[in-house]
Amino acid sequence: MNSSEIKNKATQNLEIIKNIPIDLSKEILKNPETGYKEFKTSKKIFDTLKTFELNVEDGIAITGLKTTIQGSKPGPNIAILGELDGLPVPDHPFEDKMTHAAHACGHHIQIGNMLASLIALNSKEILDNLSGSITFMAVPAEEYVEIEWRNLQRNNGEFEFLGGKQEFIKLGAFDDIDISMMTHARKSLKGFGYGGTGNGLIAKFIKFHGKTSHAGGDPHLGINALNAANIAMSAIHANRETFEDENHIRIHPIITHGGAVVNQIPDLVKIETFVRGASIDAIKDANYKVDKCLKAGALSVGGEVEITTLPGYLPIFNDSNLSSLYKENLDIFYDQDQIEKINHGGGSTDMGDLAHLMPIIHPYVGGANDGSHHTKEFLIDDYNLPVIEAGKMMAFTVIDLLANNAERANKIIKEHKRKLSKSQYLRLLRDISSNDTYNFND
Ligand SMILES: [Zn+2]
Ligand SMILES: [Zn+2]
Structure with a gap:
């Protein structure tokens, strides 16, 4: 099969059971949990992945999960990520009344679009045409909140880093990954946003x-x-x-x-x-x-x-070759007024940490209302675009990367200039950590 035939098959795979990732997203919305406490969320994803008869590694960095599907020939390992956590937003319509956790950043749709990509790609006809593997990761604690509690856990040795991807990196969960990608929700977007940098x-x-x-x-x-x-x-x-x-x-x-x-x-x-x-x-x-x-x-x-x-x-930037490849699919399947180039953003994400270690993209998808992220106004109105369509665009990107003996993935990996090795990265983070007391009592 050529790439467009593989993509057609991926679309068919997804369309028949597209209710599964949408329903999972809605279930997670109704059961929000904050970082490193996403036990119910993790269990729901584990159970869902198990219905596809996959081997799932769980309990990574407390609540994280990972599963891999293999192409027919060896090649690069592409990770598609989703984030498990909400953040405390009292009075959000879907808050947990006890903890005030809420999905006010749209991470519940990321789990949905990660699963949608998996469903799209996970069939013999498709994998037979791909060289390499695809790893799906549900990662804890992206929102950098509850600092005092997390610092206490850190001092107790539960984890070292407050961000889930950072802890995944330290634990070696990214050691066998060559490229990482995830699609984040974004307010006021008609379709998709690509590229951009962030603080x-x-x-x-x-x-x-x-x-x-x-x-x-x-x-x-x-x-x-x-x-x-x-x-x-x-x-x-x-x-x-x-x-x-x-x-x-x-x-x-x-x-x-x-x-x-x-x-x-x-x-x-x-x-x-x-x-x-x-x-x-x-x-x-x-x-x-x-x-x-x-x-x-x-x-x-x-x-x-x-x-x-x-x-x-760390500040985030997208690999320009990988971003161009992703945009090729947007250009084919969407009108130009639904495709937006992202500029610099004042927010931060631990995808920035991964950007220093390997080629990444962190595109955005609409479907949300105009409410500011992290407020009680932020809600997803339309689930098809951020779950099904976003999952499809990632699956298509994987097909482009790994078809034809993974020619395009290998080129992107070869041309990528890594900013930090894993040990340099860990040293940088550890050097920033300090605790000092200054006493000016007379
Ligand atoms: Zn977010
Ligand atoms: Zn956020």
């Missing part, structure tokens, strides 16, 4: 320590940790004019604990923040400035600041 991030968890005293009677005896935190945040704002536009620096702290009771000088204030930027150097530079601001806050009141810095995600 990386460093995460920080900060504690200002002061001294408590009666807020009305004895404020002079206290050391006000909230004042220290306010001065630190003002100092961060004062640095914004020093950030250059092309570095896309974003620093957005929140106070997660601002004091105990109002008639007491606060002796403990906790802050979480991300320091985001378009390059590793720019993020490190901004992070250095943030640390100075945090110390300045503590210094100004004579208090103490404990700064925990955690490796976040």
Whole structure:
């Protein structure tokens, strides 16, 4: 069969049972879980994969799953990914009432489109024409949230990295993968978005320590940790004019604990923040400035600041050859007004980490409403486009990569200039990790 005949067969495979990936997506929507806690989600996917009589490896990085199907001849191993997690979004119409977890980023459709690709490709007639293998991975914890809880688990040795793909990389789950691809939901898209770049991030968890005293009677005896935190945040704002536009620096702290009771000088204030930027150097530079601001806050009141810095995600970029190949299929099957070139995005994903290790693409698909991601407004309106059509476009990309003795996949792999080896990558992340206390008590 030639490539277009293989693609026709893949479409037939999927169309007959396209309710299965759509129903799974809707089931996951109704049972949202946050990162490293996606036990119900993982079990549902495991059970679904088992109905296709596949060997499934589960429990990778706690809740992750992996299964591989083989072409008839040896060749590269292409991974198609989906993400398991939601994030806490109180009042989202499909929130878990206990945990407030909700699929406000559309990861439930990613699991659906990953499964749709599998269904499309998983038949003898198709695999007979492909050289190499296709690995389907459901990966935990993409949303970088619940930092305090995850850091506690990290200190207890449950996992080392807060992002699921990072932990997968460390555990060796990507050691045999040559190319990785996944399709993410995106608000306000008519069809598909391809290419683009995105910010990386460093995460920080900060504690200002002061001294408590009666807020009305004895404020002079206290050391006000909230004042220290306010001065630190003002100092961060004062640095914004020093950030250059092309570095896309974003620093957005929140106070997660601002004091105990109002008639007491606060002796403990906790802050979480991300320091985001378009390059590793720019993020490190901004992070250095943030640390100075945090110390300045503590210094100004004579208090103490404990700064925990955690490796976040690396900036993302798509492999240009792989992205062009993906777009060829969009051009064949969609009108030009349904295909959008993505620019730089301020958000971050651990697909950026994979981009430093191998050729990747991280295209976007519509089907969502206009609600901002991570808010209670974000919902998927149409499941056919982000599950079935997105799954099909990925399956077609795999067919183009692995047909004809995997000629195109091998060319992409050969021309790709890897930024980091696995050991360099792990060293980079581990070097970012730090925990330091600065005491300015007189
Ligand atoms: Zn997302
Ligand atoms: Zn998200």
